[in-house]
Amino acid sequence: MDTLQSSNGGSSGFVPLSRTEYDTLTTQLAKLLHTEYPPVIVPGEAILGIEAIAAGIAAPGRRFLNVVTGPYGTLFGEWLERGGADVEELRVPFDEVVTVEAVEEAIKRTSPDAISFVHAEVITGGSNPAGEILELARRHDLITVSDSVSAVGGEALRIDEWSADLVAIGAQKALGGPNGVSAVAVSPRGWAFIESNARAPRSSILSLLDLKPPRAGEAFRVPPYIPTLEARALIAALEAVEAQGLEQVIRRHERAAESAAAGLRVLGLEGWQRNSDRRSTLTTTVRIGGEPRLLIKQPIGIVAPGDGELNGQLLRLNHFGANASQAAVETAISTLAGLLELDAAQALEAVRSVWEKRS
Numbered sequence: 001m002d003t004l005q006s007s008n009g010g011s012s013g014f015v016p017l018s019r020t021e022y023d024t025l026t027t028q029l030a031k032l033l034h035t036e037y038p039p040v041i042v043p044g045e046a047i048l049g050i051e052a053i054a055a056g057i058a059a060p061g062r063r064f065l066n067v068v069t070g071p072y073g074t075l076f077g078e079w080l081e082r083g084g085a086d087v088e089e090l091r092v093p094f095d096e097v098v099t100v101e102a103v104e105e106a107i108k109r110t111s112p113d114a115i116s117f118v119h120a121e122v123i124t125g126g127s128n129p130a131g132e133i134l135e136l137a138r139r140h141d142l143i144t145v146s147d148s149v150s151a152v153g154g155e156a157l158r159i160d161e162w163s164a165d166l167v168a169i170g171a172q173k174a175l176g177g178p179n180g181v182s183a184v185a186v187s188p189r190g191w192a193f194i195e196s197n198a199r200a201p202r203s204s205i206l207s208l209l210d211l212k213p214p215r216a217g218e219a220f221r222v223p224p225y226i227p228t229l230e231a232r233a234l235i236a237a238l239e240a241v242e243a244q245g246l247e248q249v250i251r252r253h254e255r256a257a258e259s260a261a262a263g264l265r266v267l268g269l270e271g272w273q274r275n276s277d278r279r280s281t282l283t284t285t286v287r288i289g290g291e292p293r294l295l296i297k298q299p300i301g302i303v304a305p306g307d308g309e310l311n312g313q314l315l316r317l318n319h320f321g322a323n324a325s326q327a328a329v330e331t332a333i334s335t336l337a338g339l340l341e342l343d344a345a346q347a348l349e350a351v352r353s354v355w356e357k358r359s
């Protein structure tokens with residue numbers, strides 16, 4: 001069989017990923033992401049792809065506008081600075097998303113070469129206006145970087161239509177796939193931005209250039225090791241998404257978020273994200289507001305304490321992937337009612353009614 005790596009010839013029966021499987025995966029991903037260009041398969045979790053983007057594009061003399069609406073944005077800015085780039089930060093409080101107006105003002109003020117942002121934030125429960133930010137960036141002729149790990153499968157992500165240049169995704173959030181392999185979609189402009197960077201790593205785990213998909217019929221210069229079992233699990237997960245239909249997967253996440261919000265209202269709880277039109281469809285975040293009964297230490301099912309600096313300020317309802325379901329949302333609402341020592345019946349009725357209305 002035509003494999004990416006030579007087999008170690010062991011007796012385990014392990015067969016490395018074949019070129020056909022690799023091509024299947026890039027084709028599935030390109031379709032999912034609405035792009036004609038085969039994405040890079042990243043041999044590790046999504047954060048590796050994000051760090052590899054920063055390493056590939058950062059250089060002294062390059063100016064970035066880094067939008068920070070949650071902890072991943074902070075980290076990305078640090079990686080850009082490590083690469084010697086000049087980084088201007090546009091930061092908003094983590095219970096808000098960024099507005100297109102604020103981005104436009106910052107672009108005019110800082111004249112960057114590129115803009116980076118996190119598309120949807122599971123940690124804060126916010127979703128930035130990605131389509132509008134990308135359109136604005138295109139008008140200003142900027143290279144764009146988006147961390148869409150928690151957007152793919154939960155909301156629209158139309159890479160070519162939006163002219164997005166570098167987009168990181170993972171399958172373990174909305175798509176119900178493995179987290180040991182992920183992807184970065186790169187436009188021709190994105191590749192040119194990396195290839196023109198003398199600092200872009202080669203022969204490195206952070207090298208997107210090493211991972212650039214070869215053209216049909218051509219081989220990798222140095223074949224990367226793509227975690228085989230994870231790659232096969234990703235192929236299976238993407239087949240399942242295709243069978244359901246991506247639109248249906250997105251709709252299921254929207255229903256989960258809207259029904260969770262309805263349940264919270266009945267319980268008298270406030271959403272952490274201030275703009276109710278810009279909430280993540282993968283997580284619903286609940287403002288703790290000093291209510292001691294909501295200070296949990298460990299997750300209870302899909303109800304989880306806040307991460308890092310948000311611990312004690314919010315609770316997360318992780319209704320994504322297989323948990324983007326009526327049953328999971330109802331259980332989470334019952335859990336919150338239990339913590340508050342309230343009868344859950346009316347809140348559950350609200351969940352059910354919104355879930356059914358959205359069908």
Ligand SMILES: *Cc1c(COP(=O)(O)O)cnc(C)c1O
Nearest residue numbers: 045046047072122149150170179
């Ligand atoms: C989950 C997540 C990541 C990291 O994904 P891993 O697979 O855990 O590395 C990065 N960015 C965002 C926005 C995420 O939600």
